[in-house]
Amino acid sequence: MRGKLVGMNGDRAVAYAVKQADVDVISAYPITPQTIIVETLAEYVNNGELDAAFIPVESEHSALSAAVGASLSGARVFTATSSQGLALMYEILWIAAGLRTTIVMAIGNRALSPNINIHCSHDDAYAARDTGWLQFFAENVQEAYDLTLMAFRISEDHRVLFPSIVNLDGFILTHALEGLYVLEDSDVKAFLPKKEPVNPVDPGKPMTYGALDLFDWYMEHRRQQYASLESARPIIKEVFEEYSNLTGRKYSPVKSFNTEGAEVAVMILGSSAGTARYVARKLAEKGKKIGVISLTQYRPFPAKELREAIKDASVVAVMDRSVSFGSPGAQLFMDVSATLIRSKVRPLLFNVIYGLGGRDLTPAHIEKVVDLAESVMRRGEAPEEPVWVGVRGDEL
Amino acid sequence: MSGESVVLKLKTWRDLPIGGIIPEPKTSLHNKTGNWRAMKPILDNGKCIKCLLCWIHCPEPAILRGDDDSVRIDYDYCKGCGICANVCPVHAIEMKLEV
């Protein structure tokens, strides 16, 4: 592993990466559990360790608005938020992507109200899935650090030019102290050179940003944005590979474990993927082969890679740390369903809802999900509705 | 403004500059708003005292200010609001029905 081993929680690891990225502008508003990120950055700035403007805005809406202005002006920009804060930013998420800013935002994933809860759910991140941001999910503190550095590089690549979200599970990663390898500043500098903005705000070359479109150009602009995001896919892979070569830590859009020849697979995002792999390893010792699939890249959705990962499965339990009220399933389930409907490989899918508001997901829960998956395989029929695990009143 | 403008070249989504930007300044000069006009301001140069009130108050701007501070009405853009005639202290501008 390249770099030096240190101990940090997820928030501090992200802040450390942002400092090493020599960011120009940080615009942020406090919200738990991301707060340590911006507190740490404010310390760096005020202690002279980071030469950046820290804008202590009066709301998340303004945090992202100021970030948009700064990014268009040519600055490397970072912000962070969680839950309600991201919901307040929602309007500006679309604009930040449509104007092709290169903001990097960390989300300490947290449940939405009501009732108010500061712990982990993924519904905040999922609500941003259609807005045009690139989204990555970290599984541990090391990945939160690595993905933050890669996000700047990917977003600012002239073949990409879209803002990025780096998701890290609230408290589970934001506040958990883990060992991680951090790169030398010189390595980061080589991997992530100074931002070269495209069409920045320049009084010497006046341009108009954020014009009115109405019915005669709006659709063409959306069509173009769609195509641009699609063409970002190979670049993301390229950066993942370059970073993997630099650090010795393997990154790819889809993470597969034991999927070769496994008839049953569990799909899960974020920190719980480790728990799922732990269970799979344990079951493998008993001769039971269970595949675990996790996504590092959530948007653009890595459909092709996912089809490849899923090709041997007959049943896939898609686990969502969220609810989508009134929908045929939660968000990841719908993504996976849509991915497979066009595929020759058509395993049975069912949706599992777990871990809302920080509810613990134990290995025993995952074993129950595996049991259910096996019975689905035997019956050849999947549950119509999402299955809730770890909730009082429903027992698997 | 010459015809060499991004405004006139855009055909499909593939031609668009990214981010929805308009990469050139003042392309609205291609949008002649003179056809909005119902009433037309007619300037009597003989009466004009070059006070520039019409120039400063014109919302378009469609009053062109010469080097000698004489003024000229740019009918390509004048919407015929009549502010110029109203502010002229010597009644050098008269509003007439556009024919």
Add this chain to the structure above:
Amino acid sequence: MSELKFVKTLKEIPRAEHFAPGHRLCAGCGIPQVVRMALKAVPNPKVVVNATGCLEVSTTVFPYTSWGVPWIHVAFENAAAVASGIEAAFKILSKKYGKQKPKVIVFAGDGGTFDIGFQALSGALERGHDMIYICYDNEAYMNTGIQRSGATPKGASTTTSPAGRVIPGKLERKKNLIEIAIAHGIPYAATMNPAFPVDMYNKLVKAASVSGPVVLHYFTPCPTGWYFDPSKSIEIARLAVQTRIWPLYEYENSRVRITVPVKEPKPIEDYFKLQGRFRHLLEPQNRWLLEEIKRDVEENWNRLLKLASQ
């Protein structure tokens, strides 16, 4: 401030235009005058941030822009926040990489300032960003069809405060934007009016010379929303000052100064009778409201005199 280029006559105002015709603002609109003037008075380099509103939608219909300077629109309520980001970015980029720092000018309507953009404005003023924030106040949401705002004056009929048989228009007073701005401890604030272009130009020159946030409150006649003949735009604007409804003053170094004294005010009715939005106030059954408005105007003026004498 002796080095500042104040003017005494219109002839001294620069010729160069940074705002082009071909825009789609209504005939007789009062917004472009402040735009033209600000872009003349504030030296280069400069950047404009525009909140959603009449000015924004009418001057940048893709691919037609009227702007000769960098212009950015993000949303309705966040112009001051976007400007904060631009200002902070250029400041640090100039420190780190020697990039030239432009002056940031914000244009926002009364809805985008008094109501939905109020929080972002307050935040930007508190943080002390170097920007000129210009509120073009046409006293209602004109872009969406004349709905009342926190800047709509008492008595005005709008589509959401119609002059009805029971409730004769808006019954609440207008917020005092300048006093709110001043309360943030900013270095300069002023009111402006298109009928007084020299006064307006000089205030903009002063605003450009100040380092820190400036708030300028500009009276914007709206023929469409106020129901008057477009040719009377400037006449109505002048009457607003002459009746003491729109006092012209500035706040600088903790002092208030009336820049256009009005010794003998014209009757408020002269101003009201030219505009459809106020015409019902001249009917006998609404006399009480007219009298109340007169008292308000007098009270505001006396309050201003008191501030100016301190």
